[in-house]
Amino acid sequence: MKPQAMSPEQSPLGKTVSYQDQYDASLLFPIPRKMKRDEIGVNEQALPFAGVDIWTGFELSWLNARGKPQVGIATFRIPADSPNLIESKSFKLYLNSYNQTRIASLEELQAQLALDLSNAAGGAVSVSVQLPQDFAAERIAELAGDYIDALDIAVDNYAPCPEILRADSSHIVSETLCSNLLKSNCLVTGQPDWGSVQISYTGPQLDREALLRYLIGFRQHNEFHEQCVERIFTDILRACAPQQLTVYARYTRRGGLDINPWRSNAAEPPQHNTRTARQ
Incomplete structure (x- = not known):
């Protein structure tokens, strides 16, 4: 049944x-x-x-x-x-x-x-x-791409805010951006969920500072891992209109399980399941 x-x-x-x-x-x-x-x-x-x-x-x-x-x-x-x-x-x-x-x-x-x-x-x-x-x-490797975490930004918002996402429509690029600063909370218990995220896209160039502030905005947000990744995907797609977009997050384990959601309108799913150092 x-x-x-x-x-x-x-x-x-x-x-x-x-x-x-x-x-x-x-x-x-x-x-x-x-x-x-x-x-x-x-x-x-x-x-x-x-x-x-x-x-x-x-x-x-x-x-x-x-x-x-x-x-x-x-x-x-x-x-x-x-x-x-x-x-x-x-x-x-x-x-x-x-x-x-x-x-x-x-x-x-x-x-x-x-x-x-x-x-x-x-x-x-x-x-x-x-x-x-x-x-x-078994291997350990970090997500491939340019990490944006070293950007010197001020942050005062810890809830998802897609309105701050920006892109330069005069500059079309293909690039992969990563961050280790993704944190959200369990939808029911409020316990912290820690993750790293990789965003690959082709389209108007994303404003990296705005993207980092947006990702940090999940810090007090209550939602399951899969739902966070789908929210990130749809927010970037709507706000910045990339022609191709892939969002992949790898979360640290709880209870002996890790969850690694992958969403894309352009690529094939990863064939490997290589953990990061924090996993």
């Missing part, structure tokens, strides 16, 4: 819960993307972007057929055109439910994860699990 999507306030966020260590797909809590997309004026039937939410699960463990514990690092790719996102605490509780569950093979584990997450998201979720013998191949 597919989980029923509900509002964030009905989720396990901010509530005391008991941790289950036997498999239970009903722990997953889907939240409709439509509510926040309506708020920013995005039509779900004609999305202005393609995208994917790339999750990394660092605390995945299960028992093999003989009861011996196994561990792995999982990568989950949830399509942005799926009707639901998955609330992160419920995702963690669901993964923990494998802790004392016997799984005959890695292939069976990946198939079960993909089935349950696809049912919750309402779209096809891909899953890959990396085993310990491959951990040494």
Whole structure:
């Protein structure tokens, strides 16, 4: 049975819960993307972007057929055109439910994860699990592009303000700008979410100081990671009219999970899931 999507306030966020260590797909809590997309004026039937939410699960463990514990690092790719996102605490509780569950093979584990997450998201979720013998191949790298964080600006606003975004229509460029100063807060609990963001575009040249002030403006804003990235994408698209735009954010993990939303009207999703130093 597919989980029923509900509002964030009905989720396990901010509530005391008991941790289950036997498999239970009903722990997953889907939240409709439509509510926040309506708020920013995005039509779900004609999305202005393609995208994917790339999750990394660092605390995945299960028992093999003989009861011996196994561990792995999982990568989950949830399509942005799926009707639901998955609330992160419920995702963690669901993964923990494998802790004392016997799984005959890695292939069976990946198939079960993909089935349950696809049912919750309402779209096809891909899953890959990396085993310990491959951990040494894990890399750390920063987002590529020009970092704008060293700009000497004064800031007195900590709420998203797309009205301050500006671009020079007489100067068309292709460039990639990055910042480590993205911070927002959980929509329900208000806990801080820390991230880095990469903005690649072709079009009128963005005013870098205005862009940095805009990004810092998320500092006291309550919204899920995926929703913040879609807000950044649509605000830049409307205010600055780039012909091509890609917004990619990598957030630090909470509860053994990180979330890395990617939205674009021009590029292919990243094939890698390389973590940054803060991740």
